[in-house]
Amino acid sequence: MESNPQALGLVRAAIERATEVLHFHEEESRAIVRSVDEALANVIRHAYRGKSGLPIEVTCRHLHRTQDGACASGIEIVLRDSGVRADPAKMKGRSLEEVRPGGLGLHFMRQSMDEVEFSRKKGKNQLRLVKYLAPAAPATPPEGE
Amino acid sequence: MQIAARAIKGWTILDLSGDIDLSHSPAMRKALLGEIKEKHTPKVFLNLKNVRYIDSSGIASLVEGLKASRDQGSRLILYGLSKSVREVMQLSRLQKIFEIYEDEEQALAS
Numbered sequence: 001m002e003s004n005p006q007a008l009g010l011v012r013a014a015i016e017r018a019t020e021v022l023h024f025h026e027e028e029s030r031a032i033v034r035s036v037d038e039a040l041a042n043v044i045r046h047a048y049r050g051k052s053g054l055p056i057e058v059t060c061r062h063l064h065r066t067q068d069g070a071c072a073s074g075i076e077i078v079l080r081d082s083g084v085r086a087d088p089a090k091m092k093g094r095s096l097e098e099v100r101p102g103g104l105g106l107h108f109m110r111q112s113m114d115e116v117e118f119s120r121k122k123g124k125n126q127l128r129l130v131k132y133l134a135p136a137a138p139a140t141p142p143e144g145e
Numbered sequence: 146m147q148i149a150a151r152a153i154k155g156w157t158i159l160d161l162s163g164d165i166d167l168s169h170s171p172a173m174r175k176a177l178l179g180e181i182k183e184k185h186t187p188k189v190f191l192n193l194k195n196v197r198y199i200d201s202s203g204i205a206s207l208v209e210g211l212k213a214s215r216d217q218g219s220r221l222i223l224y225g226l227s228k229s230v231r232e233v234m235q236l237s238r239l240q241k242i243f244e245i246y247e248d249e250e251q252a253l254a255s
Contacts, residue, residue: 005168030232031232041166104204104237112236
């Protein structure tokens, strides 16, 4: 996509569809969509300083892992941009005790996703967001068994 | 996103619909601050019934509107919040900071 705020709606729709296909619950789906939207908005505002028409690479894939003998499935979304190097010191979010505009996007991401990783690779900022599906509840045996 | 304004008893209701994101929050901010700071409307209601999505830039505009209304001695009242908007309010821990009502009837009676 390009660093155009008008493109955000399209990306939200695509991510929402991907989470539906992977059977995320509605609430989790909204949280994932919100995280990706906030991450892209940060790229547009901070990495590209509001300039439109600059490239943002968005990749999304189905993820599998095995932990403690159990298989977990999830979604991984990776954003890459060629904007200003992200400053880790400015990526700590802020206290919510203070009522003031701004600084909430990162908080939303950290609250909603299982993994949030920033890195700089080959001259590009990279943000990796991961959310695993909650394990299915054990089936309730039919009455009388 | 679309914004329409209605006048009732000298108050203003801003009916918002669609998504309030980075692309659209400046328009909402302008409408909101215009009512509060320029028109000095004593009560401004935001009808969010048809808002499907709000991002942190939209929340920032609401906070700015709230601060402006406090400075002016007026009231900013929200109603009709969808699940999605409520979640964002909770995540931001702002649900107790704003005056929030279920529907228009309750909001106007407040």
